Amino acid sequence: MLYPASLPTFHREPATGDLAVFVRWFWIPEWDIEPGRTSRQHLIGFPACNLVVEDTVTGISGPTTRASHRDLTGKGWAVGALLRPAAVPALVEDVSLLRDAYREVELPELSAAVRTAMNAKGPGDDRRGAAVAVFTEWLLSRMGSPSDEALLANRMVETAETNPSVQHVADLAAHLHLSTRSVQRLATKYVGVSPASLIRRRRLQEAAEKLRHDPSLDLAALAHEFGYADHAHLTNDFRTNLGFTPSNYRKSLSDG
Structure with a gap:
């Protein structure tokens, strides 16, 4: 999130057990915006797919290559699963076609179970916990066992996003003991963006966070x-990926 102070109520629940190889975490925003008002949420998305259930629609959003926003109005919620690469083949036929895109999907069992949980009466923690539980059960029923290649794709993304010594694709390939070509093929099949984009996104996210804190x-x-x-x-x-410069971002933080 570029401007976390303007977030709706936001909860993040870790994926645990057998699901952790397929999902990083579940994210659950809930909002209740005054009539006539709009809350614009700016973000730098992860280069990954999200499977998202809302009250009226279910969809898959693909990996992003630029900043985006969503305008929230009225009252609502969403329950999203941030997918690891290993989960992609079971849910998406060609992930490259989902780059910077959102596609509605018909998943009636998942949608009904999550909506029943989120719209139930009772404490928020109970509702969210029930939603994550049914989402987890549905995903595990679809995933099967991850292949060695899928696990390698997970490792590739984790390395690109967390290892500060990886500045270039050649660094990533050397770390994984693969050829540059193999790394590019893995990224195309399991992520939908280039390995260079993975590294660039990490640097931008970290730079934006540094500026936000100081x-x-x-x-x-x-x-x-x-x-x-x-x-x-x-x-x-x-400017290319976020639509503004570091100087303008810094100024917007002080103005806000």
Whole structure:
């Protein structure tokens, strides 16, 4: 989230047990916006698919290559599962076709079970816990056992997103003991974006978080920290992927 102070009520529940190889976590926003008002949620999405159940629609959103937003109105909720690469083949025929896209899907059993849980009376923790439980049960019934290749795809994404020494695709390939071509093929099949995009997104997310916590940071030093040749290259990546510059983002944080 680029502006977490404007979030609706937001809960994140970890995926546990056998499901953890397929799902990173469940995320559950709930909102109740005053009539006539709108809450715009800005975010840098993960380069991953999400399976999302809402009160009136169920869909799969694909990996993102740019910032996006959603305008919330009225009262509502969503229960989403942030999928790991190993889950993709069971749910998506060609993940590259879902890049920066959302597709409604007909999953009546899952949709009905999650909606029954979320719309029940009772404490919020109970409703959310019940929704995650039925979502977990449905996913496990669809997933089967992950292949060695699927587990390798999980490792590829985790490495690209968490290892600061991985600055280029060649670094990622060396870390996984694969050829660059093999890494690119894994990313195409299981993620839907290039391995270079995975690395770039991590750097942008980390840079945005650094600025959010300390808007006084020197931008040239920030660029160097995240492996950019100079301030101009960091600014170009911000503008291309997020639609604004680091300077404008910093100013918006202080204005807000």
